[in-house]
Amino acid sequence: MDAAEDVLEDLPPSAKLVYKVLEYDGPKTQKGIVEESMLSARTVRYALERLENRDVVDEDIYFADARQSLYSLTTIPDDAETEAETAT
Numbered sequence: 595m596d597a598a599e600d601v602l603e604d605l606p607p608s609a610k611l612v613y614k615v616l617e618y619d620g621p622k623t624q625k626g627i628v629e630e631s632m633l634s635a636r637t638v639r640y641a642l643e644r645l646e647n648r649d650v651v652d653e654d655i656y657f658a659d660a661r662q663s664l665y666s667l668t669t670i671p672d673d674a675e676t677e678a679e680t681a682t
Contacts, residue, residue: 601648611633
């Protein structure tokens with residue numbers, strides 16, 4: 595089981611779906627996630643909040659429309675990458 599699966603294990607299905615949408619499609623606005631996942635806006639907000647609390651999703655400014663945020667996955671380092679970084 596990898597690090598992402600460990601973090602997602604006890605989250606609701608909606609949060610897992612939002613994670614997968616971001617994983618496959620890359621950074622998206624909340625509106626883009628709603629359209630892609632076919633979940634309600636409220637459900638997507640809740641899922642993003644849960645994912646942000648786990649530090650799996652980053653919220654950035656969406657420069658095309660400052661009223662919206664752009665959500666993307668944070669990088670979860672593998673054990674091998676972490677060991678390589680500490681060795682240098």
